[in-house]
Amino acid sequence: MKGFFITFEGIEGSGKSSLARMSAEHLSSLGYSVVLTREPGGTPLGEMIRKLLLDPEGEPMTPLTELLLYFADRAEHIGKTILPSLKEGKVVICDRFSDSTIAYQGYGRGLDMETILELDRIAREGLTPDLTILLDLDVETGLGRNQAARKFDRFEAEDLEFHEKVRNGYREIARKSPERVRLVNASLPKEAVWDQVREVLESFVRSQTYRIDLPGNR
Numbered sequence: 001m002k003g004f005f006i007t008f009e010g011i012e013g014s015g016k017s018s019l020a021r022m023s024a025e026h027l028s029s030l031g032y033s034v035v036l037t038r039e040p041g042g043t044p045l046g047e048m049i050r051k052l053l054l055d056p057e058g059e060p061m062t063p064l065t066e067l068l069l070y071f072a073d074r075a076e077h078i079g080k081t082i083l084p085s086l087k088e089g090k091v092v093i094c095d096r097f098s099d100s101t102i103a104y105q106g107y108g109r110g111l112d113m114e115t116i117l118e119l120d121r122i123a124r125e126g127l128t129p130d131l132t133i134l135l136d137l138d139v140e141t142g143l144g145r146n147q148a149a150r151k152f153d154r155f156e157a158e159d160l161e162f163h164e165k166v167r168n169g170y171r172e173i174a175r176k177s178p179e180r181v182r183l184v185n186a187s188l189p190k191e192a193v194w195d196q197v198r199e200v201l202e203s204f205v206r207s208q209t210y211r212i213d214l215p216g217n218r
């Protein structure tokens with residue numbers, strides 16, 4: 001069986017972690033060997049970097065320091081978890097990946113986009129997700145869900161304007177990469193969001209099962 005790389009993206013509280021987990025369980029039940037992982041994190045060193053990046057009590061850092069920590073995390077994750085798992089034919093489901101860096105540090109913080117794209121290409125060793133599910137919803141709803149769940153990190157502390165820029169950045173990414181990115185309406189109840197995500201996953205898996213037989217596909 002061929003490995004696939006699937007990423008979940010979206011603003012705070014959009015449901016990425018919940019739906020990544022449901023997707024991993026679903027694909028496992030269909031017989032795939034699935035690795036569920038996340039960024040920042042996904043390796044022992046990455047989980048330490050995650051603490052540095054997300055701890056609201058942590059040492060404040062410059063936007064460039066933040067950016068480079070995300071890339072250090074990604075390089076470790078790609079080298080130690082993602083590429084080895086794909087080589088073993090596994091399905092890798094990742095909760096946030098490069099699009100988060102483009103949306104948060106690029107569109108949100110306003111760091112130079114060309115620099116981000118170049119460093120990102122190096123950090124991910126050229127690997128692009130086969131499928132990205134973008135969970136789209138308004139920022140007040142997303143932040144409200146996390147508040148209700150008492151989830152709070154360094155990004156929840158940013159103002160609404162920042163989160164609007166991130167959301168619009170994600171939507172721009174989806175417009176630019178319509179083949180890779182599937183936009184899902186994440187404002188609905190969890191079951192209705194899951195119905196959309198399951199449909200996207202199943203049609204993706206069908207298309208990949210067909211593609212695997214064509215010459216020239218990896």
Ligand SMILES: Nc1ncnc2c1ncn2[C@@H]1O[C@H](COP(=O)(O)OP(=O)(O)OP(=O)(O)O)[C@@H](O)[C@H]1O
Nearest residue numbers: 011012013014015016017018145149188189190193
């Ligand atoms: N469709 C939904 N409707 C209502 N609540 C939801 C929905 N999806 C997820 N939730 C709840 O909202 C909260 C945030 O969900 P989750 O942690 O999956 O989002 P996330 O995108 O991973 O957030 P973060 O960006 O903070 O990691 C959780 O308490 C979850 O149970």
Ligand SMILES: [Mg+2]
Nearest residue numbers: 016017018095
């Ligand atoms: Mg999450």
